[in-house]
Amino acid sequence: MPELNEISQILRRMGTDSAVLTDSQVAHVVASGLDLLSQQEIPGVIIRSERKADVLATQITVKREAQIANPVHLCIGVLHDTGRQMIQVRLKSEQDSDAKVIAHCFFPRARNVEHAMDGVIEIESGARLLYSEGHYHGPFGGVTVLPKARVRIHPHGRYLSDFSLTSGRVGKLRIDYTVEVDAYAVAELTAKVFGHADDDIRIREEVVLSGENARSLIKTRVALEGHARAEVTGVTDGKAQGARGHVDCMEIVKDQALAQAIPIVRVSHPLAKVTHEAAIGSIDQKQLETLMAHGLTPEQAVEMVVAGLLR
Amino acid sequence: MHLLEIKNLSIQIGGQTIFDGLELAINPREIHALVGTNGSGKSSLAYVILGCEGYSPTRGEILFEGRSINALRLYERAQLGITLCWQEPARLEGISVADYLNLGRRSVDGATYLRKVGLAPELYLQRNLDKTLSGGQRKRIELASVFALTPKLALLDEPDSGIDLLSIGEIAEVIHSFKDAGASVLLITHREEMVRIADRASQLCGGKIVLTGTPAEVAEHYKSRRCTVCDGQECHHA
Numbered sequence: 001m002p003e004l005n006e007i008s009q010i011l012r013r014m015g016t017d018s019a020v021l022t023d024s025q026v027a028h029v030v031a032s033g034l035d036l037l038s039q040q041e042i043p044g045v046i047i048r049s050e051r052k053a054d055v056l057a058t059q060i061t062v063k064r065e066a067q068i069a070n071p072v073h074l075c076i077g078v079l080h081d082t083g084r085q086m087i088q089v090r091l092k093s094e095q096d097s098d099a100k101v102i103a104h105c106f107f108p109r110a111r112n113v114e115h116a117m118d119g120v121i122e123i124e125s126g127a128r129l130l131y132s133e134g135h136y137h138g139p140f141g142g143v144t145v146l147p148k149a150r151v152r153i154h155p156h157g158r159y160l161s162d163f164s165l166t167s168g169r170v171g172k173l174r175i176d177y178t179v180e181v182d183a184y185a186v187a188e189l190t191a192k193v194f195g196h197a198d199d200d201i202r203i204r205e206e207v208v209l210s211g212e213n214a215r216s217l218i219k220t221r222v223a224l225e226g227h228a229r230a231e232v233t234g235v236t237d238g239k240a241q242g243a244r245g246h247v248d249c250m251e252i253v254k255d256q257a258l259a260q261a262i263p264i265v266r267v268s269h270p271l272a273k274v275t276h277e278a279a280i281g282s283i284d285q286k287q288l289e290t291l292m293a294h295g296l297t298p299e300q301a302v303e304m305v306v307a308g309l310l311r
Numbered sequence: 312m313h314l315l316e317i318k319n320l321s322i323q324i325g326g327q328t329i330f331d332g333l334e335l336a337i338n339p340r341e342i343h344a345l346v347g348t349n350g351s352g353k354s355s356l357a358y359v360i361l362g363c364e365g366y367s368p369t370r371g372e373i374l375f376e377g378r379s380i381n382a383l384r385l386y387e388r389a390q391l392g393i394t395l396c397w398q399e400p401a402r403l404e405g406i407s408v409a410d411y412l413n414l415g416r417r418s419v420d421g422a423t424y425l426r427k428v429g430l431a432p433e434l435y436l437q438r439n440l441d442k443t444l445s446g447g448q449r450k451r452i453e454l455a456s457v458f459a460l461t462p463k464l465a466l467l468d469e470p471d472s473g474i475d476l477l478s479i480g481e482i483a484e485v486i487h488s489f490k491d492a493g494a495s496v497l498l499i500t501h502r503e504e505m506v507r508i509a510d511r512a513s514q515l516c517g518g519k520i521v522l523t524g525t526p527a528e529v530a531e532h533y534k535s536r537r538c539t540v541c542d543g544q545e546c547h548h549a
Contacts, residue, residue: 221404250404289363290401292386293394294460295415301386308405308439 003032007075010106014136020073028073029058033083044068045099057088060101062129068099071132077106078113081142089119093127093157100130107135110171111142119149123157123185131161137168141197144172151177153185155211163191166310170199170228177204183211183240190219192310195228195257206235209243209272216245223306224257235264238272247276252283252309254302312377314339314495315360315464320371321518322359329355331518333371337464342486342496344506344526346533347515353499354398356515357466360497361395362388375464389415392463396470398499400453403440408452411440412459424455427488429481446473454485458492465489468499483508506530 007030008018020026021038027045030038034056041047044066049058062068078085093099107113123129137143145165153159163175170193179187189205201224207216218234236245251259263276283305291301313336320333329352337343347353358366360373362385373380380388403411412421422432428451438444440452454470471482479502486508489496498509506512512529514522522532 284401285364286397287401287403289361289385290397290403291414293361293389294456295386295389295394297386298384304406305403308403311405 001037003079004030004037006079007032007037007077007106010108010136011075011104014104014134016073016102016104020070021075023070026070026073027060027068028075029060030075031056031058031085031087032077032079033085042068042070044097045072054084055086055088057090059090060092062093062097062099062127064094064097066094066097066099068097071100071102074101074103075106076103076115076117077136078110078115079106079108080113081109081111082113084114085116087115087117089117091119091121091129091131093123093129095124096126097124098128100132103131103133105133105135105145107143107145107171108138109140110138111140113143114146115143116146117148119147119151121149121151121159123151123153123159125154126156127154128158129160131159133161133163135165135168137165137170139169141169141171141199143169144174145170146174146176148176149178151179151187153179153181153187155183155185157182157185159186160188161190163193164310166192166194169197170195170201172200173202175203175205178206178208179216180208180210181214181216184213185211185215187216188219189217190221192221193223193230194306194310195222195224195230197226197228199224199226199228201228201230202233203230204233204235206237207245208237208239209245209274210239211243212240213242213244214240215243218245218247220249220251221309222251222259223254223309224251224259225254226257227255228257230258231260231262233262233264234276236266236274236276238265238267238269238274240269241271243269243272243274245274247274247278249276249278250309251280252306253280254282313337313374314341314376315497316374317360318372318374320359320368320373322355322366322368324355324365328518330359330368333519335513335520335523337495337497338510339495340490340493341511342490342498342509344498344500344509344512344529345515346500346506346512346529351515352518353515354468357395357468357497357499360466361385361393393466394457394460394462394464395466396453396457396468398468398472399446400449402442402444402449406440407436408438408440409436411452412456414456415460419459421459424459425452427458427485428452428455429478430455447475450474454482458485458489461492462489462494464495464497466497466499469501470498471500471502471505479504503530
């Protein structure tokens with residue numbers, strides 16, 4: 001199947017061994033546009049996918065107490081220059097399970113492509129889910145990416161997510177995540193994006209610490225050049241005793257790029273604590289001089305600082 | 312020939328005179344201590360020698376190995392063999408200690424250099440140079456990285472500050488190692504015991520070098536408040 005072959009090549013370029021799509025010990029879902037190309041379950045991971053009109057719906061369930069050694073790979077995107085992909089993802093980590101899901105999102109030729117993902121993620125008590133989403137974009141910037149997720153973490157659950165779009169043109173990006181964190185549960189949301197030319201980036205991540213001793217970290221790193229724009233909103237709402245949250249946003253701008261950070265911290269319980277830090281600006285001169293004092297040229301120093309920020 | 316020679320250096324920053332006709336020479340394979348009160352311009356002198364932004368001389372010449380480096384940019388001076396161990400090194404998110412020790416060189420054995428500054432490689436090589444490191448740890452890593460560069464001239468800006476008392480001896484040993492490796496060191500310090508490990512020393516006051524001599528002579532002069540430039544008025548913190 002030529003599409004699968006091309007997706008395998010893209011996976012390799014993204015640094016993933018494409019053998020994960022043929023390994024019987026690795027669960028996966030592969031879809032191009034609204035077409036489901038391949039799917040595999042493994043013991044402990046149940047996958048159900050179906051196409052409903054203009055939506056591809058996928059449900060992934062990690063069974064109770066299952067400890068999944070190999071990451072589950074979710075390969076979704078549009079290979080053509082034009083198209084629309086609407087994906088509904090229902091991810092459920094049952095009680096005391098442990099798994100990692102890696103989403104590979106590819107839009108190598110996009111000139112007029114829209115990708116919308118509507119995710120509902122539930123982490124049951126004591127479960128741990130690592131969700132890592134990496135993007136492979138082409139050079140044209142003709143893609144609109146609309147990832148939306150509603151996440152619920154039950155007591156003592158852990159959810160760690162990592163969104164990365166650092167190569168190719170971003171196009172238009174609208175991240176919209178809401179996470180509710182119950183007692184003694186932990187949420188860590190990291191997003192790293194590198195915008196070029198006229199890329200337009202908006203990231204909104206909201207965490208509600210609704211349970212006692214709930215913990216959260218929202219960490220955002222954005223680098224911009226050309227005329228790219230970014231607006232990052234990190235909201236943390238401390239509603240329970242002992243809840244602790246932190247919002248950490250750093251944005252580097254070059255050229256005529258424009259960055260904005262809006263950290264919102266709300267506390268409605270006297271024993272909750274939420275903190276934030278935001279730094280926006282050009283690359284710190286001392287960082288550059290530190291690297292140049294080691295013999296790096298100014299260009300190499302800038303490249304290294306940006307790469308480090310987005311690593 | 313001196314390794315570094317500064318002739319009649321003057322510089323103004325923000326309308327304020329920082330150096331006014333400063334003269335200084337550093338010999339090959341010499342540890343040269345530089346003392347002076349807070350705000351006397353010790354760090355600024357290091358920045359001028361390195362070529363940091365905003366520290367261009369308004370008058371005077373800086374010669375390195377007999378060649379004027381006034382027109383060279385910072386990284387070009389670094390490529391000639393001049394480097395700086397910052398008093399407060401920058402944090403660099405996402406850059407590992409191992410990568411940092413290899414900057415500007417190929418295949419350095421980072422573990423060797425970390426051990427030299429008293430840090431266990433297994434605990435530090437894979438860590439990032441971010442705010443999870445303490446000031447003292449970051450400083451030791453900076454010293455290790457500067458040593459790994461095998462510079463001809465290392466400008467060490469208070470390498471002993473923020474370092475616990477028990478480890479000062481280790482830092483002194485590292486400074487000697489620069490000389491053993493053929494480098495010269497401009498050692499900026501406030502500690503008399505560090506001044507005494509130098510071959511020569513200079514006192515900076517009022518934008519000038521007021522005395523160059525043996526470490527004992529300079530330390531004694533500094534403490535005696537017999538400065539001829541400020542008449543002891545600016546050197547009163549000795």
